[in-house]
Amino acid sequence: xxxxxxxxxxxxxxxxxxxxxxxxxxxxxxxxxxxxxxxxxxxxxxxxxxxxxxxxxxxxxxxxxxxxxxxxxxxxxxxxxxxxxxxxxxxxxxxxxxxxxxxxxxxxxxxxxxxxxxxxxxxxxxxxxxxxxxxxxxxxxxxxxxxxxxxxxxxxxxxxxxxxxxxxxxxxxxxxxxxxxxxxxxxxxxxxxxxxxxxxxxxxxxxxxxxxxxxxxxxxxxxxxxxxxxxxxxxxxxxxxxxxxxxxxxxxxxxxxxxxxxxxxxxxxxxxxxxxxxxxxxxxxxxxxxxxxxxxxxxxxxxxxxxxxxxxxxxxxxxxxxxxxxxxxxxxxxxxxxxxxxxxxxxxxxxxxx
Amino acid sequence: xxxxxxxxxxxxxxxxxxxxxxxxxxxxxxxxxxxxxxxxxxxxxxxxxxxxxxxxxxxxxxxxxxxxxxxxxxxxxxxxxxxxxxxxxxxxxxxxxxxxxxxxxxxxxxxxxxxxxxxxxxxxxxxxxxxxxxxxxxxxxxxxxxxxxxxxxxxxxxxxxxxxxxxxxxxxxxxxxxxxxxxxxxxxxxxxxxxxxxxxxxxxxxxxxxxxxxxxxxxxxxxxxxxxxxxxxxxxxxxxxxxxxxxxxxxxxxxxxxxxxxxxxxxxxxxxxxxxxxxxxxxxxxxxxxxxxxxxxxxxxxxxxxxxxxxxxxxxxxxxxxxxxxxxxxxxxxxxxxxxxxxxxxxxxxxxxx
Numbered sequence: 210x211x212x213x214x215x216x217x218x219x220x221x222x223x224x225x226x227x228x229x230x231x232x233x234x235x236x237x238x239x240x241x242x243x244x245x246x247x248x249x250x251x252x253x254x255x256x257x258x259x260x261x262x263x264x265x266x267x268x269x270x271x272x273x274x275x276x277x278x279x280x281x282x283x284x285x286x287x288x289x290x291x292x293x294x295x296x297x298x299x300x301x302x303x304x305x306x307x308x309x310x311x312x313x314x315x316x317x318x319x320x321x322x323x324x325x326x327x328x329x330x331x332x333x334x335x336x337x338x339x340x341x342x343x344x345x346x347x348x349x350x351x352x353x354x355x356x357x358x359x360x361x362x363x364x365x366x367x368x369x370x371x372x373x374x375x376x377x378x379x380x381x382x383x384x385x386x387x388x389x390x391x392x393x394x395x396x397x398x399x400x401x402x403x404x405x406x407x408x409x410x411x412x413x414x415x416x417x418x419x420x421x422x423x424x425x426x427x428x429x430x431x432x433x434x435x436x437x438x439x440x441x442x443x444x445x446x447x448x449x450x451x452x453x454x455x456x457x458x459x460x461x462x463x464x465x466x467x468x469x470x471x472x473x474x475x476x477x478x479x480x481x482x483x484x485x486x487x488x489x490x491x492x493x494x495x496x497x498x499x500x501x502x503x504x505x506x507x508x509x510x511x512x513x514x515x516x517x518x519x520x521x522x523x524x525x526x527x528x529x530x531x532x533x534x535x536x537x538x539x540x541x542x543x544x545x546x547x548x549x550x551x552x553x554x555x556x557x558x559x560x561x562x563x
Numbered sequence: 564x565x566x567x568x569x570x571x572x573x574x575x576x577x578x579x580x581x582x583x584x585x586x587x588x589x590x591x592x593x594x595x596x597x598x599x600x601x602x603x604x605x606x607x608x609x610x611x612x613x614x615x616x617x618x619x620x621x622x623x624x625x626x627x628x629x630x631x632x633x634x635x636x637x638x639x640x641x642x643x644x645x646x647x648x649x650x651x652x653x654x655x656x657x658x659x660x661x662x663x664x665x666x667x668x669x670x671x672x673x674x675x676x677x678x679x680x681x682x683x684x685x686x687x688x689x690x691x692x693x694x695x696x697x698x699x700x701x702x703x704x705x706x707x708x709x710x711x712x713x714x715x716x717x718x719x720x721x722x723x724x725x726x727x728x729x730x731x732x733x734x735x736x737x738x739x740x741x742x743x744x745x746x747x748x749x750x751x752x753x754x755x756x757x758x759x760x761x762x763x764x765x766x767x768x769x770x771x772x773x774x775x776x777x778x779x780x781x782x783x784x785x786x787x788x789x790x791x792x793x794x795x796x797x798x799x800x801x802x803x804x805x806x807x808x809x810x811x812x813x814x815x816x817x818x819x820x821x822x823x824x825x826x827x828x829x830x831x832x833x834x835x836x837x838x839x840x841x842x843x844x845x846x847x848x849x850x851x852x853x854x855x856x857x858x859x860x861x862x863x864x865x866x867x868x869x870x871x872x873x874x875x876x877x878x879x880x881x882x883x884x885x886x887x888x889x890x891x892x893x894x895x896x897x898x899x900x901x902x903x904x905x906x907x908x909x910x911x912x913x914x915x916x917x
């Protein structure tokens with residue numbers, strides 16, 4: 210078996226015969242409005258390190274009591290997380306992460322010089338009693354709802370209890386909300402509170418992955434200043450044209466997002482039902498565009514599916530779960546059906562022998 | 564006196580009455596070719612973390628024996644430096660920097676968990692005998708030629724000796740060559756060798772500062788892999804449209820760069836002669852677009868010039884030199900003249916009282 214070590218092996222791969230349940234890359238294009246400014250665009254100078262004023266103002270309008278100065282525009286949510294962790298760095302500090310986790314989290318925590326520790330999700334959900342114990346002594350905790358790779362949305366009551374706990378214990382809450390607009394089963398909830406650091410991006414809601422525009426929203430001025438100071442030396446302003454395109458996206462009517470969500474939901478139903486029919490154990494995703502069925506020996510499954518069936522899937526092990534495989538359903542219905550067909554073939558022919 | 568703490572205070576400031584000798588931001592626009600692709604551009608997906616193939620291939624053609632796989636495209640040279648330092652991190656390691664230095668260097672070394680140490684430039688030039696001693700025990704050394712804030716270009720013979728020394732001592736040489744195309748007095752030289760890590764960007768040569776496209780060129784595959792792995796988690800691909808614009812820039816004929824250099828040289832002569840005529844002690848810049856005259860109490864000079872004369876200059880202290888002020892001449896001749904006039908007024912009226 211040729212082992213596939215990480216998702217990096219797949220990024221940017223694309224060919225017609227390949228069905229990719231891999232990357233969290235929407236296949237539907239961004240709203241046309243984001244391209245409309247391009248023909249006459251002629252700026253070229255450095256922008257403000259914290260990001261363009263118009264974009265930060267538009268974002269502030271999306272959150273309660275927020276001001277433009279609470280935001281730093283970053284190279285995607287990835288840089289938002291990296292800078293946030295570097296800003297929170299303390300020697301010997303621990304950062305509490307969900308498990309399973311988005312595969313970058315533990316890497317980023319270590320790269321920022323801190324130690325990742327974990328709270329176990331139960332079928333993708335936070336067990337608050339357990340969480341309460343794990344959080345003690347941590348510098349920060351990361352919440353990711355809707356979650357990657359789980360596709361779950363955390364209970365509103367639990368999120369509110371976590372806000373209070375962070376406040377009481379003086380522990381930062383990093384809330385990664387990049388899937389905030391992709392929710393199928395319940396109301397959206399944006400975490401609030403003085404100790405909350407919200408991460409977000411234009412990649413998922415507006416399919417602008419390649420343009421790398423994200424942001425961090427922090428309530429404490431001191432943290433914003435620290436992040437801006439670091440960004441001055443580590444990347445300077447985020448691509449000015451990307452920011453202008455993102456600003457255009459903020460003006461797109463809500464109906465655009467709703468129409469996208471409708472499509473995601475149909476695909477969610479298609480793949481969720483399909484996996485059940487193939488006999489796999491899986492919970493119903495509530496948000497994002499991932500489904501996370503239980504499978505034996507996921508490393509072999511991922512390798513077999515890729516090399517023999519031209520289907521990309523992600524090994525749960527990369528996300529801290531050795532019993533599951535992640536399927537992204539960010540691809541069109543016909544491809545999902547074909548992918549399910551190939552998966553079915555694999556399950557019938559080879560999987561049982563695992 | 565209202566003290567100005569760092570260049571960050573000035574970034575993005577712009578008004579008609581302000582003469583800015585501050586930021587290293589070319590005032591002349593990028594070649595029109597970089598905008599030509601915009602009207603029909605419709606891509607949006609994640610790109611390869613290491614950067615688009617076409618751009619990396621075009622860059623490889625600019626260096627001897629280089630291959631596309633030796634390059635990682637980054638969010639400007641800033642991210643190239645940040646990732647390079649993080650990749651070279653060893654506990655307790657020292658990185659040898661020039662002094663005076665580009666103001667980000669010591670910050671970046673510390674942020675990457677290492678200790679900055681310094682080799683003193685003599686009138687902007689490397690004293691090789693001194694350098695030879697300082698380099699011992701360092702993990703890496705940084706060379707910046709043409710240099711910021713000095714405007715000097717290091718001797719070819721010295722650069723070649725440094726290449727050999729790095730090789731012999733097994734010490735990495737980080738060569739920041741962002742001003743490689745802006746040289747007025749001598750031939751350009753791109754550092755070579757197995758231990759050399761070259762940083763560069765499209766910001767200065769093509770005036771594309773705001774688009775943030777830079778790169779690191781490393782000869783060791785292991786280092787490239789490490790940098791790509793980090794970038795996968797800390798920012799992912801560099802803005803795909805910025806990369807495509809940079810690729811268009813690589814196709815612009817050499818005559819474009821030559822015509823720009825001619826303009827920079829005229830401005831260099833204008834400001835260099837002007838400063839001499841005002842009685843300031845200054846060496847003749849050989850490259851980049853900075854001039855670095857000696858001035859008493861530079862903190863006060865920078866503050867006075869800004870608040871009373873609406874002239875932005877940068878305090879030499881920010882670059883590790885407490886006896887000089889940096890003037891960028893990346894602005895048009897008329898503005899340079901007006902700035903010199905205001906400076907003359909200041910020198911006559913107030914400076915002597917310092």
